[in-house]
Amino acid sequence: MKRVNYSSGSPLEEIAGYSRMVKVGNQIHIGGTTAIQRDGSVFGTTAYDQAKYIFSRFIELLHQAGAQAQDVYKVKAYVTDMALAKEVAEAYSAFFKEIRPLFTMVETPKLNRPSQLVEIELEAMIGCECNA
Secondary structure (H helix, E strand, O other), X not given: OOEEEEOOOXXXXXXXXXXXXXXXXXXXXXXXXXXEOOOOOEOOOOHHHHHHHHHHHHHHHHHHOOOXXXXXXXXXXXXXXXXXXXXXXXXXXXXXXXXOOEEEEEEOOOOOOOOOOEEEEEEEEOOOOOOO
C-alpha cells in the first residue's frame, strides 16, 4: 500500500517531524488538531468557533486526499472542560449529523495553550460512504 503524508503548513509539523494527515491506501488519519491558524494565533474564543474551524480544516484536508465528509467514520474530541461538550457537539453536527460517524469526546486537563479549548482527531476511509 502507498503512504502519503500531508502537511497543514504548521511550522511545528516540520520542526517536530510529524504530518497533519496520513493516507495509507484508502485509509485517512488526521492527527490531533487545534484551532491554531497559520500565523500561530488561536482562532475563536469559544469551543463552538474553535471546533467549527477545526472541522472546516478537516474537510479541506480530506479533499486533498480525494475523500469527502461522507467517508468519515470516526471522530475523537478532547475538551478542557466537559461543560464545553454541547458547543463542540453542535459544531460537529453541522458537518456530520447525517453521516453519523463514531464520535467520542473526553475531557483533558489542558491543551498546549490556555486559549485552546478543543483538540480533534478524525479517521476516514475512501469509499465507505454512509448508507443510513
